[in-house]
Amino acid sequence: MNDLDALESQSIYILREAFNRLDKIAMLWSIGKDSNVMLWLARKAFFGHVPFPVLHVDTHNKIPEMIEFRDRVAKEWNLPLIVGENTEALAAGMGPHKGRVECCTALKTEGLKALLAQHGFTGVIAGIRRDEEGTRAKERVFSPRNQSAEWDFKDQPPEFWDQFKTDFAPGTHLRIHPLLAWSELDVWRYIERENIPMVDLYFAKNGRRYRSLGCAPCTGSVASTASTVAEIIEELETTKISERSGRAQDKESEDAFERLRAGGYM
Amino acid sequence: MSNTATALKAIPEVSVSHTASPMKIVVVGHVDHGKSTLVGRILNETGALPEGKVEYLREVCDKRGMPFEWAFVMDALQAERDQGITIDTAQIRFKTEARPYVIIDAPGHKEFLKNMVSGAASAEAAVLVIDAHEGVQEQSRRHGYLLHLLGLRQIAVAVNKMDLVNFSESRFEEVKAEIVAYLNSIGVEPTYVVPVAARSGANIATKSVETPWYQGPSVLGALDMFEPAKPATDLALRFPVQDVYKFDERRIIAGRIESGRLKVGDTLVFAPSGKMAKVATIETWGNVAAAVSAGAGQSVGITLDEQIFVERGNVASLEHHVPHQSHDLKARVFWLGRGPLKVGSRYKLKLATAEHVVDVVAIERVIDVEDLANHQGTEVARNAVAEVVFRGKSPIAHDSFIDNPRLGRFVLVEGYDIVGGGVIAEASSEDARNRSTHVTEVPHKVDAETRSIANGHRGGVVWLTGLSGAGKSTIAMEVERQLFLKGWQVTVLDGDNVRTGLCGDLGFSDADRAENIRRVGEVAHLFADAGMVVVTSFISPFRADREKVRAINPDAFHEVHVATGLNECERRDPKGLYKKARSGEISYFTGVSSAYEAPALPELTLATEGKSVDESVADLLRYIDKAFSLSAREQANGWGL
Numbered sequence: 007m008n009d010l011d012a013l014e015s016q017s018i019y020i021l022r023e024a025f026n027r028l029d030k031i032a033m034l035w036s037i038g039k040d041s042n043v044m045l046w047l048a049r050k051a052f053f054g055h056v057p058f059p060v061l062h063v064d065t066h067n068k069i070p071e072m073i074e075f076r077d078r079v080a081k082e083w084n085l086p087l088i089v090g091e092n093t094e095a096l097a098a099g100m101g102p103h104k105g106r107v108e109c110c111t112a113l114k115t116e117g118l119k120a121l122l123a124q125h126g127f128t129g130v131i132a133g134i135r136r137d138e139e140g141t142r143a144k145e146r147v148f149s150p151r152n153q154s155a156e157w158d159f160k161d162q163p164p165e166f167w168d169q170f171k172t173d174f175a176p177g178t179h180l181r182i183h184p185l186l187a188w189s190e191l192d193v194w195r196y197i198e199r200e201n202i203p204m205v206d207l208y209f210a211k212n213g214r215r216y217r218s219l220g221c222a223p224c225t226g227s228v229a230s231t232a233s234t235v236a237e238i239i240e241e242l243e244t245t246k247i248s249e250r251s252g253r254a255q256d257k258e259s260e261d262a263f264e265r266l267r268a269g270g271y272m
Numbered sequence: 273m274s275n276t277a278t279a280l281k282a283i284p285e286v287s288v289s290h291t292a293s294p295m296k297i298v299v300v301g302h303v304d305h306g307k308s309t310l311v312g313r314i315l316n317e318t319g320a321l322p323e324g325k326v327e328y329l330r331e332v333c334d335k336r337g338m339p340f341e342w343a344f345v346m347d348a349l350q351a352e353r354d355q356g357i358t359i360d361t362a363q364i365r366f367k368t369e370a371r372p373y374v375i376i377d378a379p380g381h382k383e384f385l386k387n388m389v390s391g392a393a394s395a396e397a398a399v400l401v402i403d404a405h406e407g408v409q410e411q412s413r414r415h416g417y418l419l420h421l422l423g424l425r426q427i428a429v430a431v432n433k434m435d436l437v438n439f440s441e442s443r444f445e446e447v448k449a450e451i452v453a454y455l456n457s458i459g460v461e462p463t464y465v466v467p468v469a470a471r472s473g474a475n476i477a478t479k480s481v482e483t484p485w486y487q488g489p490s491v492l493g494a495l496d497m498f499e500p501a502k503p504a505t506d507l508a509l510r511f512p513v514q515d516v517y518k519f520d521e522r523r524i525i526a527g528r529i530e531s532g533r534l535k536v537g538d539t540l541v542f543a544p545s546g547k548m549a550k551v552a553t554i555e556t557w558g559n560v561a562a563a564v565s566a567g568a569g570q571s572v573g574i575t576l577d578e579q580i581f582v583e584r585g586n587v588a589s590l591e592h593h594v595p596h597q598s599h600d601l602k603a604r605v606f607w608l609g610r611g612p613l614k615v616g617s618r619y620k621l622k623l624a625t626a627e628h629v630v631d632v633v634a635i636e637r638v639i640d641v642e643d644l645a646n647h648q649g650t651e652v653a654r655n656a657v658a659e660v661v662f663r664g665k666s667p668i669a670h671d672s673f674i675d676n677p678r679l680g681r682f683v684l685v686e687g688y689d690i691v692g693g694g695v696i697a698e699a700s701s702e703d704a705r706n707r708s709t710h711v712t713e714v715p716h717k718v719d720a721e722t723r724s725i726a727n728g729h730r731g732g733v734v735w736l737t738g739l740s741g742a743g744k745s746t747i748a749m750e751v752e753r754q755l756f757l758k759g760w761q762v763t764v765l766d767g768d769n770v771r772t773g774l775c776g777d778l779g780f781s782d783a784d785r786a787e788n789i790r791r792v793g794e795v796a797h798l799f800a801d802a803g804m805v806v807v808t809s810f811i812s813p814f815r816a817d818r819e820k821v822r823a824i825n826p827d828a829f830h831e832v833h834v835a836t837g838l839n840e841c842e843r844r845d846p847k848g849l850y851k852k853a854r855s856g857e858i859s860y861f862t863g864v865s866s867a868y869e870a871p872a873l874p875e876l877t878l879a880t881e882g883k884s885v886d887e888s889v890a891d892l893l894r895y896i897d898k899a900f901s902l903s904a905r906e907q908a909n910g911w912g913l
Contacts, residue, residue, distance in 0.1 A: 007503075007569050009293040009372075018571040019514070019528050026515045026584060051526075053519050053557045053573060136364070143364060146390075164386035164608055164690050166393030166422075169622050169683040171690055187374075189365060200558065 010196055017044075017184040018051040019168065020147055021131065024182040025057060027172035028129040031182070032059040032088070034118075037072045038219040039204055040133035040185055042079075043193050046202045047184065048131075049083070056085055061121060061130070064091045065113040067101070067221035075205045090121035102223045109224075119154075122179065129180040137189045149181040150174055157181075190217075191242045198235045209233045294365060294372035295500055298392045300419065301401035302409035306432040310401055310470040311364070311377045312342030314492065317477035320366035321345065342471065370496040378415075385414070385655045386608040389693065392419055397426035397498040399491065400451070404443055404467070405436045408450045414655070416451075417641040420458050421604060421657065421695060423677050427455065428464045428494040434483065435469040441485040457644060464494040504568035507531035508593035510671070510679050511540070512624035513586045517573070524555050524573040525582055530624060530678035532590070534574070535565035540588040542580070543597055543669035549576035585626035587669045587679070595679055596699040597667040601630070605652065605660045605684070609691030612651040613660070613684075615782055616814050616869045619691070621662060623670060623682040630662040631816030634782030648859070650782075650867045659697065661783050663816060672699035716801075723803030727761050729900040731800040731828065733793075734807045734892070737818060737871060738834030739863050740849055741841035743880045743888065744809040747834065750889045751807055755896070761804040765792055767811065780860045786817050793821030800828045805900055813862045815869040830899060832892065833874040838863045840881050875899075 007015070024031055033048060033056070035041045048056050062076060080087040092100070095112040102109045122130065136143040146162050148170035163171040174180065185193075197204060207216045214227040215238075232238040299307045315321050329344045345364075365374050378391035392398065398419050402412050419427060429451055437443040448465045455462050466475055467483050468491060474480035475490045489497065509532030517524045534540065538551050554563040555573040566572045576582075587595055601621075607613045613632060621630045636659040637646040652658040673680030673695035680699070684692040724730045734751075736744040748764045755762040771778070775791055778784040789812050799806040812818050822829040841863065842850040853861035860866045876895050878888045 007293075007567075012293045012569060015528065015569055015571040022514050022526055022571070050557050051571070052517065053524060053555055055519055162387065162390075164390045164683075164693070166390050166693060167681055167683070169690065169693075171688075173620075173685060173688045175688055 010192065010199060013188055013192055014047065014050070014196070016187065017047045020170075020182065020184040021048055021051040023168075023170060023172070024129055024131055024148075024180075024184075025052070027170075028180065028182075030125070030127050031129040031131060032061045032122075032125070032127050033131040034133070035060045035062050035076070035087075036133070036219070037062065037068075037076045037205060038133075039193055039197065039208060040135060040188075042202055042204060043188075043196055044131065044133040044185055045083075045085075046200060056083070058131075059086045059088045059125070061118075062087065062089050063114055063117045063121060064089050065109075065117070065221050066091065066096055067113070067223055069207060069216075069219065069222045069225070071207055072205055072219060075203075079203065088121070088125070090117060090124070092117035092120060102221070106224055113221075127179065129182055131182045131184060133185045134183050135185050135188050135190070135193075142186075145183055145186055146171075147183050147186055148172060149183065150178050151181060153177045191239065194235060194239050194242060198239060204235075208238065210237075292371055292500070294374045295397065295495075295498065296374045296376060296395045297495060297498075298376040298378055298395035298398045298419075298424075299401060300378050300388060300392060300398055300415040302403065302406070302411035302415075305401045305403040305406070305409070305412070306470045307401045308343030308345070308377055309341075310399070310430060310432060310468065310476070310491070311375055312345035313470045313473055313476050314375065315345055315364060315366050316342070317473065317492070318366040318368060320364065368492055368496055371500075373495065385418075388415065389418060389422070389606065389608065392424065393422050393693070395424060396501045397495070398424050398428070399495070400427055400429045400462075401432050402429060402447055402451055404431045404433050404440075404447055407447050408454065412451065413454055414641045416455055416460065417458055417639075417644075417657065418606060420460050421606060423673065423681075423695065425460070426498045427460055427462050428466065428491070428498075429455075429462045430466050430468045430470075430491055432468045432470050434467045434474065435472055439467070439469075439474075439482045441483075444483075444486075463497060464488050466491050466494055504531035504676075504678060505533055507568070507676050507678075509534055509538075509540075509588070509590045510595065510624070510676060511588040512626065512679075513542075513582055513584050513588065514625050515584055516582060522555065522575055523579065524575055525588075526571075526573045527625065528571045529566055529568050531568045531676055532593075533565060533567040534588075534590075539591055540576070541591050541594055542582055542586045542588050543595055544667050545581070545586070547580040547582075548591070549578040549580050551575075552577045585624075587624065587626070595669045595671050595676075597669050598700050599664050599667055600633070600700065601662045601664070601668055601670060602636075602697050602700070603660055603662065603682070603694040604657065604697050605692050605694035606657050607652045607654060607692040609654060609684075609686055609689070612653050613658070613692065614652075615650045615867050616816060617686075618816070619662075620685040621664070621668070621682050622685060623668065624679055626669065628664040628666065628668050630664045630668075631814075632660055633663045633786045633814060633816055634661040635659070636661065636781070636783065648865070660694070661786075663786070663820075670696055670699060672696050675699065720801065720803070724902060727803050728902060729760055729805065730902070731761070731803040732805060732830060732900060733796045733800050733821070733828055734805065734830050734832060734896060735796070735812070735818065735821065736807065736809050736832050736834050737812045737874075738836060739838060739841045739868055740811055740861070741844045741846055742834040742836035743878075743885065744811075744834045746885055747878065747880075747888050747892060748807045748809040750885065751892050751896070754889070754893060755805060761802075763799060763804055763806055765796055765799075765806060765808045765810075767809060770795075780858075780866075782814070782860075782866070785812075786814065789814075789817040790820060793817075793824060796821070797824045797828065800825070805896065811862050811868070813866065813868045815871065818871065830876070830895075831871050831874040832876045832878060832895075833871045834878050834880060834888075835870070836880045 092113050100109055100112045134142050144159055146165045151157055209215055210230045210233045215230040216227050232241040299311055301307050330340055333340050376391040376395055378388040400416055431444055431447050444467045467486050468475045474482050477490055477492050479490055510530040512527055513525055514527040517526055534551055536551050539548055541548050552575045554566055556563055615632050615635055617632050619630055621628045635649055638649045638652055638656055638658045671679040680696045682694055683690050736748055738744050745766055752762050752764045770792055775788045778788050796806045796808055852858045853864040862868045878891055880888050
């Protein structure tokens with residue numbers, strides 16, 4: 007097995023564990039490269055089927071191309087898609103001008119919590135990776151959250167030999183992270199190998215491209231000439247610029263991202 | 273090769289690729305010995321840090337008014353930076369010219385041992401960091417021991433903070449001798465012991481001029497010399513069933529091949545049922561050609577040529593290399609639970625995809641990782657290591673850890689939490705040749721009903737349990753006498769009596785006590801089947817053992833707790849045993865140096881204190897009369913009246 011085979015096999019194992027061990031699960035789909043790969047892996051794990059809902063939390067601030075891609079792929083792949091949003095906060099005019107961390111918390115974290123509560127999901131599958139950012143590096147594959155979706159990173163369950171914590175008290179739920187061991191480069195190499203469709207925004211136009219996709223006001227593009235998957239791979243093999251460098255919400259304070267995540271952000 | 277060889281051709285598992293899987297290295301050691309600093313340095317030296325990271329961390333340190341701290345690279349959490357400790361394990365990648373790595377930073381604090389184990393269990397090799405100044409400390413030993421227990425065989429040692437001891441060769445040699453002696457005593461031969469100053473970068477990537485006396489490789493050089501893990505494809509096939517899907521009219525058995533290979537046409541045997549079927553197809557999805565063979569590490573789905581019942585937890589293997597199956601598991605356990613692991617406690621044991629309810633029947637020894645001394649005990653405290661015997665309610669398919677780590681390791685769950693893990697020390701089968709395959713029960717021609725009608729009472733087991741000196745034998749013998757005088761078929765099985773014959777080969781360790789009770793239980797039920805009332809008199813201290821006896825035929829089992837307090841038993845001391853136990857002459861003695869678990873819900877409790885023997889005997893006789901006598905109507909019906 008090469009490294010991509012090993013990563014693929016491990017992720018499929020995790021997806022199958024989540025499906026078997028938890029009552030009611032859903033997969034988060036941000037329409038970015040990672041969650042597209044995750045969705046692809048789910049179709050491999052379940053032989054073309056996605057046997058759980060795919061959730062998208064809409065902040066109404068996403069780049070329009072992302073929403074078009076979402077609706078097209080959902081139809082083509084026959085995905086059980088559920089779109090949710092924090093209607094109240096949106097009506098009250100929440101936006102990045104009120105503070106980026108506040109905005110993320112209201113529109114993403116709270117929006118997600120409401121969606122989970124509404125459907126009674128006991129677990130959500132999320133496509134975070136350890137190499138994205140320091141607090142994500144500390145994550146478990148099966149990561150328990152309390153009733154308010156908070157992450158107690160100081161007391162995480164032991165996790166070894168692929169024996170995950172799948173028993174938990176009523177009210178808590180799990181985040182399942184099948185891509186934790188992947189790197190950004192692995193993701194692109196896998197996209198190339200499997201020929202997985204991607205939003206066009208990742209490919210350079212006029213000398214710029216997106217490396218990480220989020221909401222339009224808080225996600226910047228980076229200087230790049232990589233306009234094909236192969237060129238992106240080549241670029242990533244040499245770059246020393248961090249992936250989330252285009253994400254403004256991480257930079258509000260030293261622990262901005264840690265606070266976001268402890269509160270239930272992806 | 274003839275043309276026929278093209279008929280079935282395995283698709284090569286390794287497609288054309290020049291990328292190796294990264295080698296996973298865990299960095300362990302005592303708190304403050306410099307693990308995170310070493311890791312930060314390695315990442316910097318290998319160019320693994322993103323642009324601006326060092327500058328950013330420099331700012332963070334400046335803001336805090338402290339000198340630059342390499343450890344901040346890994347210690348991403350605010351609380352970690354505030355306290356200067358690593359709370360949880362993290363994984364970060366780097367590359368040398370030789371190969372890619374994933375580095376796993378593990379916390380050194382004792383209270384975060386569960387996080388250290390989580391990090392270490394997935395590693396292929398380890399770096400044990402030791403402070404040159406402080407030398408080998410408690411967690412250095414504990415981590416060394418756990419690495420070995422987890423199956424890591426490649427360990428390099430970094431003797432760190434050499435700058436604090438002026439790069440003294442003699443100090444290095446002292447620390448080296450101490451750690452090598454310890455590692456050797458647990459069967460580990462460290463690959464290299466490297467003198468290091470992580471803060472300044474000495475001997476991390478290149479050899480330092482400050483240690484001209486040192487001839488070995490740098491830390492990175494030592495890592496590059498680790499051997500990559502051997503693929504488990506060479507071992508016997510173990511395919512634990514993860515799930516069974518019904519998609520598009522196919523019944524797909526999904527799972528990951530833990531070891532060995534399977535191919536289309538192979539006959540698989542599923543434990544525990546022993547049912548067999550052939551692999552019909554290996555299912556795939558996407559733009560891949562249908563596979564005819566798959567090997568260790570692959571998550572696959574297969575279909576079978578016959579619709580046999582298969583479920584999660586079953587283990588498929590090839591006919592001639594099946595895993596062991598037994599109720600008992602002898603294992604080495606590291607315990608992470610908040611409360612202690614105890615004899616008699618019940619846990620959920622997860623082994624591959626199977627889950628078993630197990631009872632702790634014995635703690636054979638508790639290992640002090642400091643000096644490797646063995647202790648006796650009935651409890652294993654948090655963060656300790658022990659040899660434990662578990663007994664499952666049903667047989668457990670397993671291998672020994674040495675033979676096949678994938679099926680030789682497990683975790684324990686208590687309530688909602690994973691509270692420990694273990695490796696199977698010895699695989700044992702309740703030998704299939706003796707056990708099942710050629711044994712067929714022969715029915716009696718006299719049935720239980722006929723016997724009870726002839727006797728005027730049913731057969732059954734009256735199981736007296738209680739401390740030594742509680743009065744069990746005294747009561748049992750008098751009850752036997754009185755029932756006999758009434759014309760009943762009755763006998764007593766008494767502890768000392770069976771130990772002169774049937775169980776003469778057994779001692780008094782927890783495991784031997786368990787076996788003693790198992791045998792007595794079987795014999796008692798044989799007598800009961802023969803229509804007799806069997807009164808037994810055994811301390812039988814463990815609830816789990818008694819429950820096993822009950823399980824043979826729950827309808828015919830009556831548990832009677834002869835409940836006499838320890839003080840009263842010790843005061844009576846009819847055989848002078850308490851005196852001997854207290855003086856240390858008897859090493860395992862229930863109530864003194866060994867546990868007693870009172871029944872939770874006995875059918876009858878005889879409180880003997882403040883009562884005469886006659887009163888207790890009368891109480892028990894009343895119970896037996898009620899539970900075993902046939903009613904007049906039953907007798908009349910029985911005789912066809």
